[in-house]
Amino acid sequence: MRLADTLGMAVQAIVRNKLRSFLTTLGIIIGVASVVAMVHLGQSATRSVTEQIASIGSNLLFVMPGTAQRGPGGVRTSAEPFAMDDVEALRREIAGILVAPGLSRSTSVVLGNANETLSVEGTSNEYFTVRNHAVAQGRGFEAAEQRSGAAVCVIGQTVVDEMYGLQEPLGSTLRVGRTACQVVGVLEAKGQSMGQDRDKAVLMPIKAVQRRLVGELDVGVVYVSALVDGTTQRVQGEIEALLRQRRRLAEGEPDDFYVRDTQDIADALEQTTATLTILLGAIAAVSLLVGGIGIMNIMLVSVTERTREIGIRLAIGARSGDVQTQFLVESVLLATLGGLVGLLLGVGGTWLVTERLAMPFVLSPAVMALGFSFSVAIGVAFGYFPARKAARLNPIEALRHE
Amino acid sequence: MHALAGVDLTIRAGEFVAVMGPSGSGKSTCMNLLGCLDVPSAGEYRFCGVPVAGLSRDALALLRRHYMGFVFQSFNLLPRITALDNVALPLVYAGEGRERRRRRAMAALTSVGLAERAMATSSQLSGGQQQRVAIARALVTEPPLLLADEPTGNLDTARAEEIMGLLAALRADRDITIVMVTHEPDIAAHADRVLYFVDGRLTCDGTPAEVLA
Numbered sequence: 157m158r159l160a161d162t163l164g165m166a167v168q169a170i171v172r173n174k175l176r177s178f179l180t181t182l183g184i185i186i187g188v189a190s191v192v193a194m195v196h197l198g199q200s201a202t203r204s205v206t207e208q209i210a211s212i213g214s215n216l217l218f219v220m221p222g223t224a225q226r227g228p229g230g231v232r233t234s235a236e237p238f239a240m241d242d243v244e245a246l247r248r249e250i251a252g253i254l255v256a257p258g259l260s261r262s263t264s265v266v267l268g269n270a271n272e273t274l275s276v277e278g279t280s281n282e283y284f285t286v287r288n289h290a291v292a293q294g295r296g297f298e299a300a301e302q303r304s305g306a307a308v309c310v311i312g313q314t315v316v317d318e319m320y321g322l323q324e325p326l327g328s329t330l331r332v333g334r335t336a337c338q339v340v341g342v343l344e345a346k347g348q349s350m351g352q353d354r355d356k357a358v359l360m361p362i363k364a365v366q367r368r369l370v371g372e373l374d375v376g377v378v379y380v381s382a383l384v385d386g387t388t389q390r391v392q393g394e395i396e397a398l399l400r401q402r403r404r405l406a407e408g409e410p411d412d413f414y415v416r417d418t419q420d421i422a423d424a425l426e427q428t429t430a431t432l433t434i435l436l437g438a439i440a441a442v443s444l445l446v447g448g449i450g451i452m453n454i455m456l457v458s459v460t461e462r463t464r465e466i467g468i469r470l471a472i473g474a475r476s477g478d479v480q481t482q483f484l485v486e487s488v489l490l491a492t493l494g495g496l497v498g499l500l501l502g503v504g505g506t507w508l509v510t511e512r513l514a515m516p517f518v519l520s521p522a523v524m525a526l527g528f529s530f531s532v533a534i535g536v537a538f539g540y541f542p543a544r545k546a547a548r549l550n551p552i553e554a555l556r557h558e
Numbered sequence: 559m560h561a562l563a564g565v566d567l568t569i570r571a572g573e574f575v576a577v578m579g580p581s582g583s584g585k586s587t588c589m590n591l592l593g594c595l596d597v598p599s600a601g602e603y604r605f606c607g608v609p610v611a612g613l614s615r616d617a618l619a620l621l622r623r624h625y626m627g628f629v630f631q632s633f634n635l636l637p638r639i640t641a642l643d644n645v646a647l648p649l650v651y652a653g654e655g656r657e658r659r660r661r662r663a664m665a666a667l668t669s670v671g672l673a674e675r676a677m678a679t680s681s682q683l684s685g686g687q688q689q690r691v692a693i694a695r696a697l698v699t700e701p702p703l704l705l706a707d708e709p710t711g712n713l714d715t716a717r718a719e720e721i722m723g724l725l726a727a728l729r730a731d732r733d734i735t736i737v738m739v740t741h742e743p744d745i746a747a748h749a750d751r752v753l754y755f756v757d758g759r760l761t762c763d764g765t766p767a768e769v770l771a
Contacts, residue, residue, distance in 0.1 A: 470619065
């Protein structure tokens with residue numbers, strides 16, 4: 157018997173019972189669609205986390221006073237804050253890094269009738285490079301402005317949108333706290349990152365924030381960026397050693413500051429999404445399994461219904477193998493069709509969701525191939541038993557079957 | 559308890575044999591054995607000199623495919639496919655190509671006088687026509703042996719006579735051995751030889767005139 161004829165028979169049997177064939181494959185369709193969609197969405201989420209982390213600044217280290225506490229909120233105990241001397245020391249002593257200080261204060265920002273409470277951050281020109289957030293229009297801070305703590309600021313895109321509308325921000329004067337502050341630059345749009353709108357930013361020279369808003373010469377955080385990939389480990393060690401020395405910590409005394417690597421955060425988040433992906437994929441795989449059982453169920457019913465037909469085929473010269481192949485091909489074909497439709501639905505669903513959630517649309521050939529071949533394998537596995545049952549029928553009894 | 563006991567029987571090539579007997583007499587078992595649908599639990603059946611007992615299921619299927627054609631009381635055509643496809647089905651299992659299948663099936667349908675109904679499905683055919691399609695299907699592989707299990711059992715007298723006429727014509731046309739189970743003496747009268755079974759034993763074996771007298 158030729159393969160084309162076997163396929164033809166299977167197609168005929170499937171087409172003859174269109175509704176039943178569709179309902180039979182529905183389980184596979186849903187199973188494959190959910191596996192493909194879940195795993196793809198998981199990969200999209202991972203990609204989106206990675207991209208967000210890259211947008212924070214690569215090879216970025218946060219250095220903060222206090223002790224890092226594990227657990228929700230990451231509570232810090234109070235410790236002596238950093239001063240600009242510390243920033244200068246880091247810049248001077250450690251090779252291959254860029255350093256920017258940071259000091260934030262939440263304060264009211266007013267422009268005409270628009271009034272918002274924003275976190276205003278004092279920093280230096282290095283910030284734009286270290287935090288990977290460039291000035292799109294206008295300029296950064298001039299050296300003289302940084303030295304004197306001039307009342308100038310660079311603002312983010314969200315601030316522009318919310319406060320200025322169609323007005324031109326460059327050259328305008330914002331009231332920040334009690335200071336009239338000239339807008340000299342606008343940052344490039346960055347969007348959401350780790351749940352924060354990075355465009356909701358007002359940056360001033362750190363001296364301006366220290367003097368005009370905070371009233372103390374502290375530095376809240378030091379941003380350090382390693383210039384060469386893969387050196388953050390070394391840099392972190394050197395920062396720790398230097399700061400311990402400057403803060404006169406004795407041997408065995410715990411750090412009263414901490415250094416956090418964005419790669420740590422990235423790794424933790426990626427691991428979380430990867431675990432979630434596996435979990436979701438596993439749940440979806442169970443539904444695919446249930447779909448396979450559905451196929452087996454219907455094929456068993458079909459074999460019983462077609463017992464007489466099987467008897468006729470055996471009488472006119474079909475071998476057991478021919479009958480077995482016929483039923484096996486039928487279930488594999490059903491599963492394959494279901495797999496294809498499920499694949500399309502899964503990819504379509506992924507696209508819809510990523511589009512709505514503004515996530516990157518990731519298409520993984522490996523996942524698609526896996527989902528599809530899994531459905532074919534299910535067709536073989538769950539079609540085998542009914543097909544064998546059909547092949548083992550006794551021709552005389554089959555012919556007598558009503 | 560054996561379905562058949564002490565039956566010693568030789569059917570020669572070219573014979574037209576009618577098998578008769580009351581229900582449960584063993585005539586169906588005899589047919590199933592002859593058609594290699596069943597193998598004897600004891601005793602021996604040689605087909606063309608080959609003992610069938612030692613053959614595998616697949617070998618029996620190949621015997622049926624190439625050496626035997628079956629006609630049933632209830633026609634047993636596959637529903638929903640055309641007469642032509644029904645007739646071509648044995649050739650599908652024989653691995654024939656599509657074109658050759660069509661040609662041979664058409665020739666077989668022509669020989670039973672149903673060429674113009676080739677595209678009809680079995681539900682569109684009358685009983686007599688269905689049985690003629692079934693005969694075409696049985697003969698399409700040109701087997702030496704035709705086994706007919708009450709081929710006229712579901713037909714009225716006129717249609718039954720038509721079928722018997724067709725069998726006679728086919729016999730005249732080609733070298734074929736026919737074994738036919740029937741209840742009706744009128745139908746058995748068309749055969750050369752009549753076997754009469756009672757309780758699994760062959761009680762009469764002779765010409766219709768002798769047995770039916």
